[in-house]
Amino acid sequence: MAKSMTLLWGAGSPPCWRVMITLEEKNLQGYKHKLLSFEKGEQKTKQVLEINPRGQLPAFRHGDIIVNESIAACLYLENQFRSQGSKLVPDGPAERAVMYQRMMEALALTDALNSVVYYDWLVPEEERHDSAVRRNKDNLTTELQLWESYLQNVAAGSYLAGAFSLADVVAFPNVAYAFRFGLSVEQYPKLAKYYRLLKDRASIKSSWPPHWLPSPRGYDVLKDL
């Protein structure tokens, strides 16, 4: 089945990484994939636009079926291969509710991270303001503290919603990203513990962004949060 799947992806992109983790968890190794370069603008090329009219990565196809939004692709794969590999949506109503809630909240974490890490890339030079940079950092701090508190309340050494689930699939790439960009292990001990719990999981390790291996730390823009 994996042979009829194609993933166009960009290295280090949390949305791409989510789909790759899900494919691993569902034992769908062997899918066709191609690494494209954001730096070269390859997400705007014809091969991407034919699958994803937004010119964004991931661009994911399973036979004639196209699902590009990362959470949509994860939900689709979990539904389609329910009894294969890890079960990523829990059965219990309470766990399932927390799972959906954290999975969707992870998009707020993505946005808050991007607005700090990629500020100069997202905002044209003549529109930049120190006050906006400060506000974005404050928002990110508030966001990270919220996740720290969520992890404070789960059972020791636990995932976000009981067993490993789509909540972790969606949120973990953001957490990895934050530590790569200098987030303090001392300031965010629960997030750091969560990071250590997950980073060596097979699905995550085998899909680790390849360019992160030779240079594990990005520039430390988040060190003072």
Next chain:
Amino acid sequence: MAKSMTLLWGAGSPPCWRVMITLEEKNLQGYKHKLLSFEKGEQKTKQVLEINPRGQLPAFRHGDIIVNESIAACLYLENQFRSQGSKLVPDGPAERAVMYQRMMEALALTDALNSVVYYDWLVPEEERHDSAVRRNKDNLTTELQLWESYLQNVAAGSYLAGAFSLADVVAFPNVAYAFRFGLSVEQYPKLAKYYRLLKDRASIKSSWPPHWLPSPRGYDVLKDL
């Protein structure tokens, strides 16, 4: 069952409206609810923060279970009451894929609309730029044209993913919002047709934002898109 549910909501908020439509579709009338005022900042009051630490609406509780993110709440309700009321997640893999895809893409439409309609509210005066306003309008035009093209490709008079589904639950409030703020019926005929198809659906009509009834049109900020 609905009696053990509480929804704190704000009028006209697409995220709140999505949850209300889902509750109607799943025959969960009779839930407790309270209309709060964004103008008065009531989303930051204790009664909200006890349910939603983000101080955002909706704040939704079902017994001891809390789900605040609108798509998370819709997915939770559909899963929890699968055989009750309308079926909101299609069975067929192709329809289900499109459903998840459009449901998640609707968040891009929400963001693009908010960045134009609420620009002055979102951006402090000293950080505002005409170039940003123009870019936000261009982004929204591109976004709306994408949805127009999606509706071009579905069967005549159809919903976003075959039968009425969570894709429509999530996207429709944005579409209603766009027309309320002056979007041209001539420029976006497919979106206009989709709007007319859904606006009188029982679940949508009975949850229509109450303050929209006496004044059906907001200020026409979108008329030139």
